[in-house]
Amino acid sequence: MAKYRIPILIAMITGCAMVIREFIPHYPFNILNTTFQQWYMIIACFAILLGVGSLLTIHGQKISRRRPGWGYSVVLILSFLIITFFGMVGGISEKGEGFIGSGFNWMFEYMYNSLQSTMFSILAFFVASAAYRAFRARTAEATLLLLAAFVVMLGRVTAGEYLWSQLPIITEWIMDYPNTAGQRAVMIGIGLGIVSTSLRIILGIEKSYLGGE
Amino acid sequence: MNTIGIWVAALLTLCIFSFLYKDNPFYKFAEHLFVGVSAGYWLCLYYHQTIHPKLLAPLFGLGDDTWQMANLVLIIPLALSIMMLLRLVPKQWTDIAWLSRWPIAFMVGTGSGIFFMGYLRSNVIEQIQSTLVPLRYEGNTYSPEMGLLGIIILIIGTFTGIVYFFFSKAHTGYFGVLAKIGIYFLMISFGASFGYTVMARISLLIGRMQFLLFDWIYPIFDISLPF
Amino acid sequence: MDLIEKLQYLDRRWIFLLIALTVILPLIIPLHLKINPSPAVESGYKFIDELPEGSKVLISYDFEPSVVPELGPMGTSFIHHCCQRKHKIIGMALWPAGQVLLESALNTVARDVYNYRYGLDYVNLGFMAGNQVVITSLGESFRKTYPTDFYNTPLSKIPLMNGITNYSNIDLIIDVSAGDPGIPYWVMYAGTAYGKKIIGGCTAVSAPQLYPYYSSGQLVSLLGGLKGAAEYETLIGKPGPASRGMDAQSVAHVLIILFVIIGNITFYLDKRRQKMRGKQAWKS
Numbered sequence: 001m002a003k004y005r006i007p008i009l010i011a012m013i014t015g016c017a018m019v020i021r022e023f024i025p026h027y028p029f030n031i032l033n034t035t036f037q038q039w040y041m042i043i044a045c046f047a048i049l050l051g052v053g054s055l056l057t058i059h060g061q062k063i064s065r066r067r068p069g070w071g072y073s074v075v076l077i078l079s080f081l082i083i084t085f086f087g088m089v090g091g092i093s094e095k096g097e098g099f100i101g102s103g104f105n106w107m108f109e110y111m112y113n114s115l116q117s118t119m120f121s122i123l124a125f126f127v128a129s130a131a132y133r134a135f136r137a138r139t140a141e142a143t144l145l146l147l148a149a150f151v152v153m154l155g156r157v158t159a160g161e162y163l164w165s166q167l168p169i170i171t172e173w174i175m176d177y178p179n180t181a182g183q184r185a186v187m188i189g190i191g192l193g194i195v196s197t198s199l200r201i202i203l204g205i206e207k208s209y210l211g212g213e
Numbered sequence: 214m215n216t217i218g219i220w221v222a223a224l225l226t227l228c229i230f231s232f233l234y235k236d237n238p239f240y241k242f243a244e245h246l247f248v249g250v251s252a253g254y255w256l257c258l259y260y261h262q263t264i265h266p267k268l269l270a271p272l273f274g275l276g277d278d279t280w281q282m283a284n285l286v287l288i289i290p291l292a293l294s295i296m297m298l299l300r301l302v303p304k305q306w307t308d309i310a311w312l313s314r315w316p317i318a319f320m321v322g323t324g325s326g327i328f329f330m331g332y333l334r335s336n337v338i339e340q341i342q343s344t345l346v347p348l349r350y351e352g353n354t355y356s357p358e359m360g361l362l363g364i365i366i367l368i369i370g371t372f373t374g375i376v377y378f379f380f381s382k383a384h385t386g387y388f389g390v391l392a393k394i395g396i397y398f399l400m401i402s403f404g405a406s407f408g409y410t411v412m413a414r415i416s417l418l419i420g421r422m423q424f425l426l427f428d429w430i431y432p433i434f435d436i437s438l439p440f
Numbered sequence: 441m442d443l444i445e446k447l448q449y450l451d452r453r454w455i456f457l458l459i460a461l462t463v464i465l466p467l468i469i470p471l472h473l474k475i476n477p478s479p480a481v482e483s484g485y486k487f488i489d490e491l492p493e494g495s496k497v498l499i500s501y502d503f504e505p506s507v508v509p510e511l512g513p514m515g516t517s518f519i520h521h522c523c524q525r526k527h528k529i530i531g532m533a534l535w536p537a538g539q540v541l542l543e544s545a546l547n548t549v550a551r552d553v554y555n556y557r558y559g560l561d562y563v564n565l566g567f568m569a570g571n572q573v574v575i576t577s578l579g580e581s582f583r584k585t586y587p588t589d590f591y592n593t594p595l596s597k598i599p600l601m602n603g604i605t606n607y608s609n610i611d612l613i614i615d616v617s618a619g620d621p622g623i624p625y626w627v628m629y630a631g632t633a634y635g636k637k638i639i640g641g642c643t644a645v646s647a648p649q650l651y652p653y654y655s656s657g658q659l660v661s662l663l664g665g666l667k668g669a670a671e672y673e674t675l676i677g678k679p680g681p682a683s684r685g686m687d688a689q690s691v692a693h694v695l696i697i698l699f700v701i702i703g704n705i706t707f708y709l710d711k712r713r714q715k716m717r718g719k720q721a722w723k724s
Contacts, residue, residue, distance in 0.1 A: 007314040011322030018326025034584060037577040039290040040323045041570035041585075042268050043316050045259040046294035048569070052252050053301045072245040079249030087257025093591055104257065106218060108540060112254055113505040114222035115247035117421055118229040120506040124418035124692075125233055127411055128459045129452040132699040136707055141400045148404025150697055153411060156667050158473035159690035172478055173355060175405060175651055177363035178370055182402025184340050184652040185374025185395065191336030198325035198332075209321045210314050233456050258536040263569045266587045327572055331628035335658065339632060343656030354479045367655075406648045409665065413510065413644035415463070415692045416666040419685040420509020422463050439470055440684055 008204045015202030056080070083107050148174065223429040226421060268294075293319060344371045370398035444713070447706045455699070462695045466687035473687055477671040480654060484639040484661025485521070485675045488612065493526045495611035496604065500626065501531065501538035501545075503618035507643050508541065513682035514641040514669040515616045516545050521676050523554035528600060529562040530610070532586070534574060534621045539567040539590055559598045566590035571621040575629040579607050607634045616641040623650055627658045641668065 014036055021033040059073035086103030096102045137143040154160035155171025200206035228243035265275070272287040274280035293316040300313035344367065350360025376388065377395030384392040427438055477485070488497075499518060503511045522529055531546055533539040543564050550556035565586045568574045577585040582604055583595045595601045603609060613636050615626045623640040631638045637660050642650055644665025654662040663672055666689055669682035 003311050003314065007318035010315060010318040011325070014319055014322035015326040015329070018323055019329055022330045030580070034577070034580050035286075036319075036323050037570070037573045037580075038267065038584065039293070040320060040573045041263055041568060041577070042287075042290040043294050043297060043320055044569045044571075044573075045263045046297045046316075047320070048255055048259050050297060050300060052256050053298065055248070055252055057301065069241070072241050075242055076245040076249035079246050080253040083250050083253035084256055087253065088260070092257055092261050104254075105540070107250055108254060108537070110218035110222040111225065111246065112250050112537070113508075114225050114424070115229065115243060115250070116504060116506040117417065117424075117508060118226045119244075119247065121414075121417040121421040122229060122233060124414040124463075125456045125459055127414045128696055128699060129455050131411070131696050132450070132455055132703040133452070135700050135703065137704055141396060144397060145400045145404040145407065146700065148401045149408040149411075150700075152405045152408030153693045153697060156408070156412060156665075157690040157693050158475060158686060159694055161476065162473070168476065168478070169355070172480075173359060173363060174401065175648065176354075176655060177366045178398055178401040179405040179648055180651045180655045181367045181370025182374050182398040182400075183649050184344065184367075184371045184655075185378065185399070186402070187336050187649075187652055188340055188371075188375055189378040191332045191340070194328055194332045195337065198329040201321060201325040202329070209317060234453065255536055258539075258567060259569055261592075262536075262539070262567045266592070270587070323573065327576060327629070331572065331625070331633070335624075335628040335632040339656055339658060340652055343652070402648060406645075409644040409647050411693065411696055412665050412667065412689065413507075415689055415696075416510045416644065416685065417507065418459070418463050419467070419666070419688050419692075420681075422460075422467055422688075423509070423681060423685065426464070426467055439468065 004207070004210065007210055008207065011201055011209075012204055015198070019202070052080075079111075148178075219429055219432075223425060226425060344368055369394070374398050444706055444709050447702065448710050458695065459692065462692045463688045466691050467684070470684065471687040471690075473690055475667075475670050475674045475683060475686055477675050480662045480664075481668055481671040482661075482675065484663065485672065487637065487639065487660050488518075488521050488525060488527070491525065491527060491611055495525075495527045496530060496609060497522050497527045497612045497614060498530045498532065498610045499542070499614045499616070501533045501542040501616055502535050502622045503541070503616060503643075504535055504537045505541065507618045509681070509685065510643050510666050510669060511616050511618060511641060512541065512545070513666075513673060513680050514663055515542070516549055516680065517669065517672040517676055517678065517682075518614050518616070518639075518641070519545055519549045520553075520678055521672075523550050523556060524676065527611075529556075530565065530600070530604070531563065532565040533567040534571060535618070536567050539564065543590060559593075560600055563598055563600050564590040565595075572625040572629055575621075575625055576633070579630065579634050581606055607636050610636065612637050612639065614639045614641070617646070618643050619646060622646070623653070623659070627653050631658050639663075 017029065017032045017036060021029040056077065059076050061067075062073040063070045063077070083104060086100060086107065090096050090098075090100035090103055092104050096105060135146060137146050151167070151174060152171055154163065155167045155174075160167040160171070197206060201209070225243050225246070228239040231237055232240040268287055268291060269275055271280075271284045272291065274284075296312045297316040298313075300310050302309050304310060346364060346368075348361060348364055350357055350364060352360060354360075355363065373391050373395035375395070377384075377392040377399065379392075382388055430436075431438060491497075499515070499522075501515060519529065529546070529550060531542045533542055546556075546562055546564055550562045551558065556562045565582075566589060568586060570577070574585060582601065586595060588594055589598060607613075607630060613626060613630055615623050615638060617623050617626075617640070623638075623642055623646070626638055626640070630636045638658070639661045640650060640653070640659045641663040642665075644667075647662065647664030647668075650659070650662055650664075653659045663669065666682050666685055670679075670686045673680050673683050
């Protein structure tokens with residue numbers, strides 16, 4: 001009962017409360033709605049803690065069992081501890097002063113910022129490599145895809161305008177009409193899927209989020 | 214500290230870029246450093262921005278506002294949050310991890326209720342409404358003929374695209390023809406997405422190169438900026 | 441190995457080098473290519489321009505440092521424009537690092553350029569966990585959602601926030617977003633539910649998928665990627681990093697198209713040659 005029925009009941013009550021509030025925005029549904037929303041925000045933070053806990057557990061085990069690459073796990077845990085110390089003791093405000101007060105923002109600006117930006121920027125190289133080696137116009141559909149891509153890529157940069165003055169307006173037209181048509185079809189399909197899945201969860205039919213056993 | 218910071222940022226950038234030649238210890242070091250710093254950063258932010266002001270301060274009277282009896286109701290989300298963390302307890306110690314289902318069910322139920330109305334209203338009804346429009350172009354971006362052609366294409370493309378996603382019926386005969394037309398519209402959409410994706414990736418590389426050139430290399434050699 | 445085979449099996453590191461050069465050279469030697477704003481961007485500029493002076497604009501920074509080259513200039517341009525029109529700015533973030541990026545942008549532009557005063561002309565509410573729940577919660581009450589601002593000051597002590605209860609007191613929402621949570625949630629839970637006007641700025645990856653919202657009128661305007669940012673910079677008369685990057689963008693796009701064409705040509709030539717060799721082997 002406690003393992004299955006109570007969680008399904010919780011999902012049902014909270015889901016219904018959120019839906020009913022749309023139709024009856026008065027007491028008690030407005031209070032319930034606000035309360036559940038505030039609780040959601042609090043519990044969402046602890047979900048992140050769960051992720052951090054898992055990360056530390058995995059890398060801690062790697063270090064204790066001296067698995068290959070354990071040195072890098074030491075780097076991971078040390079950097080985690082250092083920034084957490086700065087953040088918890090010195091605070092996260094940009095106005096922090098002194099070594100400890102400004103440490104958190106320094107690490108954000110010069111480590112987090114640059115590492116994350118660079119991680120994503122190397123994708124440009126792989127996109128270029130994929131463009132050369134993998135994008136083949138083998139079928140009519142693939143050819144149409146590539147032609148649309150060429151028009152959009154040229155039309156969205158100034159080089160395209162220099163090649164043909166009408167290219168930007170044609171690109172805008174493709175985005176406004178054929179692209180919107182295709183994306184709208186996808187959006188409606190996904191929207192209907194989400195609505196039906198949400199309904200199944202609220203009615204207790206869908207139980208996969210509870211996990212096995 | 215700024216100069217040291219820029220050198221640290223530049224060297225870490227080059228460590229990541231070194232992966233393009235081949236995988237190496239510098240890249241692995243930078244990668245693990247990134248994961249550790251990210252985890253710590255997110256933890257501190259979530260604590261200072263949400264956990265402290267919304268839970269600990271009102272519950273334990275740590276904030277500026279006067280403590281009220283009604284704040285005791287926050288024991289419920291605190292209890293649910295602790296139950297969430299019980300998921301980390303290994304089964305060999307004690308079988309208590311299943312308690313994390315209660316807060317997960319709370320979040321899934323709340324999220325489902327919000328998604329249900331949001332997606333239905335915005336992504337289904339509004340989008341269908343915007344497709345059922347008169348065959349009359351009233352804008353001034355395109356010529357009247359181009360605009361009218363666009364509206365016709367929008368209606369046909371949306372309809373045939375939705376037909377393609379209907380898998381309960383085999384795509385044969387007239388239904389198959391409609392689905393085939395739908396695929397062509399989807400291919401144009403995906404082509405546009407590919408074009409924009411290339412644009413996005415190149416933009417990110419431009420950003421990093423701007424940093425390396427204008428914030429790191431140019432000041433070292435005292436070169437004036439070209440802008 | 442002849443030319444076709446060499447091109448077919450080219451080491452990808454040569455491709456990486458070409459792309460790097462294509463991006464670096466136009467940055468060192470700018471081409472000053474002209475940028476013409478598109479209708480989707482102009483509509484947003486016009487909307488902010490026509491808002492009465494002193495309107496309250498909610499700006500949400502929903503992105504991380506990874507997409508700053510695209511969205512940073514966009515957000516900064518929006519703040520510039522709002523300050524030029526003397527609108528009040530309420531900043532917030534649904535992504536953790538967004539609040540720090542927002543803080544930096546507000547200080548650099550609103551405070552240092554336009555002498556905006558914190559608490560009176562602009563405020564940074566900071567990051568709040570909860571994704572779409574934060575957006576729906578703001579529709580009920582700003583103070584319940586954000587008990588304090590980025591500096592842990594209670595909202596009751598911030599003059600700008602007096603009189604701002606919920607969305608009914610906000611004139612425009614600008615969302616600069618890199619994905620989820622982002623523009624779709626703002627459209628769903630603030631735009632469609634509360635009838636608020638929304639301007640969206642997004643990465644180029646998300647832009648095609650958001651065009652239906654712009655087409656249906658659920659978004660007043662949609663800025664996509666570096667080009668969108670560059671167009672807005674041009675409109676407000678403050679060319680910046682986005683405009684400078686467009687030269688490199690143009691050249692890189694032409695190179696990628698050439699890669700696709702050459703790759704396909706070598707592929708089909710190699711395929712034809714293998715077919716011919718197969719026929720000859722069969723005949724002999």
